[in-house]
Amino acid sequence: MALDQSFVGRSYPPTPAYEVGREKIREFAEAIGDPNPAYTDPEAAKALGHPDVIAPPTFAFAITYKAAGLVIADPELGLDYSRVVHGDQKFAYTRPLRAGDRLTVTSTIESVKSLAGNDILDVRGEVHDESGEHVVTAWTKLVARAADPAQDAQGGGA
DSSP states (O other), X not given: OXXXXXXXXXXXXXXXXXXXXXXXHHHHHHHHTOOOGGGTOHHHHHHTXXXXXXXXXXXXXXXXXXXXXXXXXXXXXXXOGGGEEEEEEEEEESSOOBTTOXXXXXXXXXXXXXETTEEEEEEEEEEEOTTSOEEEEEEEEEEEOOOOHHHHHTTOOO
């Protein structure tokens, strides 16, 4: 069943604050294999003009995707998460995320489309620091694959 177009523009409440920690940044940089010293060495980050270590650009996904969970879990939207795949991700930064930031995310549904039986949901996450300053906007595209009637009839699901 296609998602309801009337959800376009719907915003969800801001998330509780997420505190960005040095160790989380270090672990993330290590996991993606990025040896940039600005991610692990406070002095290297300060030499680049930052007050503390900064996070790799894709670190914001961990925060914004969790916030998009409010959208995904909205029973009125009717998204079948068992059929969802991550379609795309992009970011627009005002400044890098840095250790010590306390960030909140407000998610808004930007578009709902149906294509070949698939539902495509675009969610925008606006990330602000504790002073209310914008840090980054993240766009997440989720694709809910069309149901396969043959598998569903056999109880195979997604």
